[in-house]
Amino acid sequence: MQVPFWDERIETASRGDLEALQLERLKKVVDSAFKTPFYKKRLAKAGMSSSDDIKSLEDLKKIPFTTKDDLRKSFPKGLLACDMDEVNRIHSSSGTTGIPTVIYFSGEDVDTWTDLVARCVVCTGASKKDVFQNMMTYGLFTGGLGLHYGAEKAGMTVIPVSSGNTLRQVQIMQDFQTSVVHATPSYMLHIRTVLDENDISLKQLNLQKAFIGAEPHSENVRKKIEELYNIDAYNSYGLSEMNGPGLAFECVHKAGMHFWEDGYIVEIVDPETDENLEDGEPGEVIVTNLIRHATPLMRYRTRDLASILPGQCECGRTHRRLSRIKGRTDDMLIINGVNVFPSQIEEVIMKIPEVGTNYQICLDKQGALDRLTVQVEIYSKMFTGSAGELENLRHRIVEKLKGTITIKPLVKLHEPGFLPVYEGKAKRVIDERPKDEQ
Amino acid sequence: MTKQLNVFVENRPGRLESVTQSLLESNINVRAFAMQDRGDYGLLKLIVDKPQEAYLALSEKNFACALKDTLAISVPDKPGNLHKLTTVLAENDINVIDAYGFVLEPDHQGICCLEIENLKETNAPQIVSEAGFEVLSAEELSDL
Numbered sequence: 372m373q374v375p376f377w378d379e380r381i382e383t384a385s386r387g388d389l390e391a392l393q394l395e396r397l398k399k400v401v402d403s404a405f406k407t408p409f410y411k412k413r414l415a416k417a418g419m420s421s422s423d424d425i426k427s428l429e430d431l432k433k434i435p436f437t438t439k440d441d442l443r444k445s446f447p448k449g450l451l452a453c454d455m456d457e458v459n460r461i462h463s464s465s466g467t468t469g470i471p472t473v474i475y476f477s478g479e480d481v482d483t484w485t486d487l488v489a490r491c492v493v494c495t496g497a498s499k500k501d502v503f504q505n506m507m508t509y510g511l512f513t514g515g516l517g518l519h520y521g522a523e524k525a526g527m528t529v530i531p532v533s534s535g536n537t538l539r540q541v542q543i544m545q546d547f548q549t550s551v552v553h554a555t556p557s558y559m560l561h562i563r564t565v566l567d568e569n570d571i572s573l574k575q576l577n578l579q580k581a582f583i584g585a586e587p588h589s590e591n592v593r594k595k596i597e598e599l600y601n602i603d604a605y606n607s608y609g610l611s612e613m614n615g616p617g618l619a620f621e622c623v624h625k626a627g628m629h630f631w632e633d634g635y636i637v638e639i640v641d642p643e644t645d646e647n648l649e650d651g652e653p654g655e656v657i658v659t660n661l662i663r664h665a666t667p668l669m670r671y672r673t674r675d676l677a678s679i680l681p682g683q684c685e686c687g688r689t690h691r692r693l694s695r696i697k698g699r700t701d702d703m704l705i706i707n708g709v710n711v712f713p714s715q716i717e718e719v720i721m722k723i724p725e726v727g728t729n730y731q732i733c734l735d736k737q738g739a740l741d742r743l744t745v746q747v748e749i750y751s752k753m754f755t756g757s758a759g760e761l762e763n764l765r766h767r768i769v770e771k772l773k774g775t776i777t778i779k780p781l782v783k784l785h786e787p788g789f790l791p792v793y794e795g796k797a798k799r800v801i802d803e804r805p806k807d808e809q
Numbered sequence: 810m811t812k813q814l815n816v817f818v819e820n821r822p823g824r825l826e827s828v829t830q831s832l833l834e835s836n837i838n839v840r841a842f843a844m845q846d847r848g849d850y851g852l853l854k855l856i857v858d859k860p861q862e863a864y865l866a867l868s869e870k871n872f873a874c875a876l877k878d879t880l881a882i883s884v885p886d887k888p889g890n891l892h893k894l895t896t897v898l899a900e901n902d903i904n905v906i907d908a909y910g911f912v913l914e915p916d917h918q919g920i921c922c923l924e925i926e927n928l929k930e931t932n933a934p935q936i937v938s939e940a941g942f943e944v945l946s947a948e949e950l951s952d953l
Contacts, residue, residue, distance in 0.1 A: 749817050749873040756815030756875030758845050758852045759906075783849055786819050788871045 374623065374686045377493040377525065378486075381633050382688045389689060390428055392633050396661035397431065398422040404667040406452040409445045413437075431636065436645070436657065436670045442472040442612065451475050453665050462611055463511050474612065475665040481520070483662040484614040487631050488521020491620035494629065494686070495580060495605045497551050499526030502577075504543060506554040507585065507708075508534040513615025514585050514708075518553045521617060527551065534558070537565045548577035553607075555708035556588040556596060560739030563599045573601060582607050584616060585708040587675075587696040589806075593625075608693060612671055613658050619693045627680040627692030634662045637693065638670070639679055642700045650691070653678040655700055674700045704800065706734065706741045711776045713799055716745060719771045725753040725764050729790045735803040743780040745772060751787050811947050812860035813879040813922065816853040816872055820846070828853060828867065835859075835866035840950065841922065843909040854909070856881070856922060858951045880923040880933060881950045883943040886916050894921065897940040903931050920945070 376382050384392070401422040404410035417435050424433060442450065459478040464471045476484070497503070503522045509515035515533055523529050532543060540562065543549065554562070559581055566573075578600055583593070584607030596604045608628050609616035618635060619628035630637045636659040639648045648654045656673045676699060680692040704711045713732055720730050727748035735742050747768065761784060768782045818824045832839065841856040857863045860876055867874045884890050891910070898905060904926040912919045925933050934944045
């Protein structure tokens, strides 16, 4: 198989050269980190005074972990390392759990990120000959814009459709003979059913590749997508705190995702003991961003569970590969590609006086898409006896939840006492989605 | 004013039974009832002999229920009488939110239970009485 490269020199660099580059870049990132109020304090507490404390990559361990909570507590500018004049772009979480997290990019930060995404695109064999339909959400979410810039840089013809409106997506796929798409795996499965419903055959399309990400998924789901469309599907890994997509991506061999080690340092640690683990051992993915200076982020706890695949990839790239994400260390749910914490749902429900304090979150599949059902109990003391008000209440809960988690749930009203009562830790989430499709 | 007991019941087997069980335990007599279907749940509307006791009995069993004012009107069981009643309501711009009726004695007496929008502001009882209908008091309804 002919192996395409975007930057062959760096993609095939020897381990020694890669590590030398990592060390050099790490020192620079530590310098930037010292410019932020957050790291200034954090690093001083860890006994560091400058990047001179980093003499080898082994010294990375002197740097304490950074968590999502640290990001929240540092909102808005605790992790900003430069003047706002130098900031070129902001990506942020919706902030619906309370305080949002924000990532600032300088112009150079956007460029280096884009370069890594271009590398991802090219390592799947995609090129300027391809028409790329980006079905990932644009906006503050990094999935849409991240791939957009990378694909554009790689020379592809980019159609920035963003997510949703499946019939229109399908029409555009036909009109422009889209050859590569970027979507969540569940959306890919959904589109296939829409094609069938509308009697559109694969022959009317020109689809050859799909970049699938934003949702952990199994090898079975990938195979299913590949068979349903007769295409190649490539797994993509990214998280907004680490720029977004472009962190790790599968190459033509589809044997794990190459973690771009000149851009990021990846560690796998035991989430209980925080001990570093060997390649092959599953644990929490910890990432240090080596290429972003407006918002430096070091040893970030992703909460994702995965392992580094031992051995070399046949493609010749020396950058180590990440396994599929096997789960999370926290209770975050991924619903149709959107990250949702049960606590977000709880907060909304608890503010509505007409419902009781017991609730349940149920997840299942409706066709290829995830379906979220939130069950609540009527609070008897607030019940007015009016059917119209009950319907209004249900509608109000749907809208409030949608406003918070961006997903429209089904809301079911129950009699007081219907939901199980737990002594001790309540089981609030019933996830009935098939395990191999999550 | 006549009281109607509205109970929130889920649309699944056994829920209605558990309401009637609670009423039975408190020796409540049901005069009339109607069920309003709302998909996953329904609203059970009850006219009972002892509304306040029924309310407490169901509340104690954790049911979401509420006592609502309703207008119980005696309507002679003859063709055109229901139309006569609705005409009076329409002419006076009175809006009916919910209604159900039943025949008490065939060819003689029927009862219409009406839930009126903003009942207290409409003067509906007086208007209906002036049109020749008998508005039943809570006691009269209980004693039927």
